[in-house]
Amino acid sequence: MKRAIIESRPYLLLSLLFGISYFFVNDSNIPGVFLMLWKSSAVGFLAVYALRRAHNLDGMLIAAVMAFGALGDMLIEFDLMAGAGAFIVGHCIAIGLYWRHRRAKTSFSQKTLAILLVPVTIFIGWSLPFSREEAPGIAIYSLFLAVMAAMAWTSSFPRYRVGVGALLFVISDLFIFSRMGFLAHSAIPDWTIWPLYYVGQFLIVIGVVRTLRKEMAVPNP
Template sequence: MSRHALYEKRPFLLASIASAAAYFYLRDAEIPEMLAVALKGASVGLLAIYAYMRHAGKDARLLTWVMGLGAMGDIGIEYDLQIGALLFFAAHIFAITLYLRHRRDETSPSQKALAACILILTPVIAYCLPADRAGAIQVALYALALGGMAASAWMSTFPRYRVGAGAVLFVISDLLIFAEMGPLANSDIPHVFIWPTYYLGQFLIAVGVIQTLRKRDPELKLVSSR
């Protein structure tokens, strides 16, 4: 799809991409803190609006909550890590609810094993990463919801190489955050890769879910988005 067509039919996606790119390149520049936070929150907040505008079904509303809570988490984490984590935890619960509503009837043993690994290894790895062991349990509990979100996305009927892959990218992004609290504390890797993997993951999830819902339930497309 051309850039003009994207602007005409999916302006909120284009605005989301622009906000995410602007935040990535300007976050270290001498700009007002409020502007950087606004760009960060708008990146996924606009994906929430995209989900709301493109489909009228209950599942699209669940996705709107997932993205909306994620956007609030992006802002909240800038001021208080625990508040941000609680908002993301809530987003993962909404996402798990969405994906469980679309469970695959049949799944190969290898795919089940992969989902189990995502579910189990995510909190285990997260627990091992922080240097401050006092907070490791809290990190692991959050990561259990994170792993549950990614595993249920992988086992859902939504496209694995969009929604499933997006959820896995989200896991990678958060594990990099936890690694920055420990073994990668003095590395530039987290700073460079946390935002791109997170945003790309959220983008793939939003687009993959909405495109699938529009194909399955075309009668629920909003008139304004046709």
Template structure:
């Protein structure tokens, strides 16, 4: 079999991309321990942003189309949200995540599945009001309820459209659901789970795993599109 120039050029790039993905996964997963044992500092903030930040770089290295670049932007905004949430505040970090959800909505809407079963459509339709309503119900301080519900609206549509997209439901679809559960636990910490250990134990693992699954699912599908 003859090796083309393009194959020779793609091989090193693919190898470097794999290393970036591995480093991103290691950074994101290890941050869970860092958040428990490392005191708040610039190091911890950088560590927090490194996981999804490296996923953004990895996605950009794989990008060959608008959809690929949209994914990279989603991950970049997620990493920005991680850092801003820690360094600046809840509201500012939430705005970065909202922007990411809006870009993700565009990505998933552009890649709607050609055929979807009635049960899958029903789940997506129910997901939107359920996520918004639960988000509104959770905070004990009712003055926060409307703002949290507004944030949850693009989050809910993002997860529903991810579920209806042509990307793998076992990766991108479930990853989006994990992201939603992570955010609901954040809201629950403002209310019924204020004194519980559960949010602290689960928020980051669910969030980062969800982001990684979203990214890997999209990249795999887009790469398959390029396969002859």
């Protein structure tokens, strides 16, 4: 037990170090390549944490989700669509993971939120950019994003970690799209995008990994 904590905690601490500090340095004069690596390291270390703590297929899946998130964090600095492509791959892997861990029974309100989340997210994403040429691409990306969040919300993983984390991810991305529209000259996206995104990813990986470890500790009947 002590060895497991010693082996895993440094990766969470490193993730927190890079994740929190990036918020304060992202507008600094640090050379772009170093800043890009700084940014991707925050979620990258969450991928390492997942690999070290959950030694099964689902552990590899959540690690892959985080790895593609870190890749997306890097690519988005060069091209928004390239970054979106990496995130879409991560969303698809997450959808598969959450499908494997579907909640046996969900309440009416939980089902309603999951169902409404998809069309509402797509519509908001589509409506945000002033340039209507960008709207279809954003709508397509929003579809994968929203389905991922809906599946997270109705999965058997802790809703107030994994489900909420996925919703924070959705809100963060919508703020990114708002930069193309009515918040183009606002400081609100600058203050909200990274904290919402990083906290969301952190909650997701913690909730998934801890659940997987509890399942692994239960002996087969």
